[in-house]
Amino acid sequence: MKLMHTKLPDFKRKVAEAGKKLRPETEVELRGLENMESAKLASLRVGRIEEEIIEITQDPNVAKVEVTVLPQIPETIHTVVIKGIQKDGTSKKTILESMFITTPAPECYYYDSEEVDDRRVSYD
Amino acid sequence: MATLKYKLIPQGAAEGRVPINLIFVDKKDVVNAGITYRQACEAIAKNFKEPAAIDIIDMDAITVTSDGIVVDYAVVAFASIDYGMINRDFGFLSVSEQPYSEKLLEEEPHMKQWDAIDAYRGKRLFRGPNFEDRWPRVPHNETQTITGRIANNNTGSEMMNVVDMTEILVPAFGAIEIMKNGEVLIGVAGPEISVGIGMVVFETYGRIFNRSYGAGKTAHNSGLYAKTVKSDYPAIAGRKSTLAAYTIQALECGLIPGKDLGCSPAVLSIAKAIGAPIAFDNIEERAWIELESVGIHRKDLEAPSTPLSKEEVIAHADEIVPGISDGKLFKVADIVKECEAEF
Numbered sequence: 001m002k003l004m005h006t007k008l009p010d011f012k013r014k015v016a017e018a019g020k021k022l023r024p025e026t027e028v029e030l031r032g033l034e035n036m037e038s039a040k041l042a043s044l045r046v047g048r049i050e051e052e053i054i055e056i057t058q059d060p061n062v063a064k065v066e067v068t069v070l071p072q073i074p075e076t077i078h079t080v081v082i083k084g085i086q087k088d089g090t091s092k093k094t095i096l097e098s099m100f101i102t103t104p105a106p107e108c109y110y111y112d113s114e115e116v117d118d119r120r121v122s123y124d
Numbered sequence: 125m126a127t128l129k130y131k132l133i134p135q136g137a138a139e140g141r142v143p144i145n146l147i148f149v150d151k152k153d154v155v156n157a158g159i160t161y162r163q164a165c166e167a168i169a170k171n172f173k174e175p176a177a178i179d180i181i182d183m184d185a186i187t188v189t190s191d192g193i194v195v196d197y198a199v200v201a202f203a204s205i206d207y208g209m210i211n212r213d214f215g216f217l218s219v220s221e222q223p224y225s226e227k228l229l230e231e232e233p234h235m236k237q238w239d240a241i242d243a244y245r246g247k248r249l250f251r252g253p254n255f256e257d258r259w260p261r262v263p264h265n266e267t268q269t270i271t272g273r274i275a276n277n278n279t280g281s282e283m284m285n286v287v288d289m290t291e292i293l294v295p296a297f298g299a300i301e302i303m304k305n306g307e308v309l310i311g312v313a314g315p316e317i318s319v320g321i322g323m324v325v326f327e328t329y330g331r332i333f334n335r336s337y338g339a340g341k342t343a344h345n346s347g348l349y350a351k352t353v354k355s356d357y358p359a360i361a362g363r364k365s366t367l368a369a370y371t372i373q374a375l376e377c378g379l380i381p382g383k384d385l386g387c388s389p390a391v392l393s394i395a396k397a398i399g400a401p402i403a404f405d406n407i408e409e410r411a412w413i414e415l416e417s418v419g420i421h422r423k424d425l426e427a428p429s430t431p432l433s434k435e436e437v438i439a440h441a442d443e444i445v446p447g448i449s450d451g452k453l454f455k456v457a458d459i460v461k462e463c464e465a466e467f
Binding site for chain 1: 204209211215260261262264273287
């Protein structure tokens with residue numbers, strides 16, 4: 001099986017288009033990717049998300065779709081690049097350090113929904 | 125409909141010093157209820173819809189403080205709850221028992237307390253979760269549970285709200301007092317505890333680390349910044365006399381700070397006061413920098429002094445043991461609400 005990947009700008013466009021497909025007036029908000037300038041997303045999941053957005057908007061009373069992207073593990077490890085830059089723009093030294101960041105877990109984003117259908121990757 | 129008893133220290137308790145709802149459950153009550161630890165946490169979550177950290181505690185077991193003092197209580201499971209829920213994968217952790225073995229005592233000299241102290245011999249040991257307990261967390265993840273706004277870290281001893289970003293420390297001696305309905309000292313951790321938290325011992329599946337830093341080293345390794353990293357967090361500590369009594373008990377086993385026990389300001393200060401040996405040369409330079417930043421100097425520790433008796437150290441523990449700013453003693457009964465969860 002060949003897994004292809006979607007460009008970040010294409011993902012953003014696809015989310016917006018899926019949200020407005022059934023009713024163009026539907027408001028679509030994509031959160032959680034603001035800090036990323038470039039990325040590739042698993043196309044298999046992109047297709048599922050497009051279809052799931054359609055599924056959510058099939059309820060005629062849905063006026064807005066919030067699509068929030070969170071790390072599935074709420075504590076993530078990050079590389080911190082501490083780089084000194086000389087006056088002439090060159091760099092003599094960089095230190096790489098680790099940073100562990102714990103962020104609000106997904107419950108914060110769906111606690112008021114009546115129904116939650118969990119289709120995430122399982123660890124079992 | 126059955127019920128499960130639990131203790132709640134509500135947000136705002138102790139004259140506003142406690143920023144997060146803290147729940148403590150006696151393991152015996154869970155066993156008597158005939159449910160699992162996870163089911164107990166789920167039952168509490170369904171009854172108590174607010175954000176909270178849960179520790180399930182076995183008062184018949186033993187565990188180890190970060191600086192290597194063995195104490196007679198243990199967190200056997202912990203959880204984070206919010207909005208009535210527990211996160212499917214990361215909201216709960218159980219702690220497996222670590223069986224007694226000669227190899228363990230050989231590798232970890234501070235565990236000689238298990239054999240040497242009558243009250244501990246034969247008791248079950250629980251420290252931190254093992255690899256299987258932690259799944260699907262990976263080795264770099266901390267030993268914490270996360271649901272919604274609440275993270276319950278370092279095996280139920282550092283509780284955070286990651287939305288309003290408040291935090292509180294519940295060191296071992298504070299948790300023991302809570303379970304025994306004794307007295308707790310609640311204040312701001314201060315620079316000495318901030319430094320001391322990093323002076324850990326080498327342990328397999330410790331409450332904080334797994335086989336990382338040995339006695340005499342600093343896990344912080346951040347020089348003059350170590351005293352700042354946790355200095356402004358509130359803490360629910362035990363009485364300093366309690367900490368002193370447990371620490372003296374470890375020293376009386378022949379364990380040496382800096383070699384067998386962590387070189388925290390509290391352990392070093394008590395060892396100096398009672399005249400117990402300190403492994404000065406085994407304490408690494410980076411640790412001395414952190415200790416000296418909070419006024420613990422090698423030359424003062426090495427200077428001749430008249431040792432105090434055990435009773436004198438315990439009686440004067442408030443002056444001898446550094447740490448906790450603006451602390452105030454509270455009767456646990458005055459800050460705890462006894463609750464029941466239906467299930």
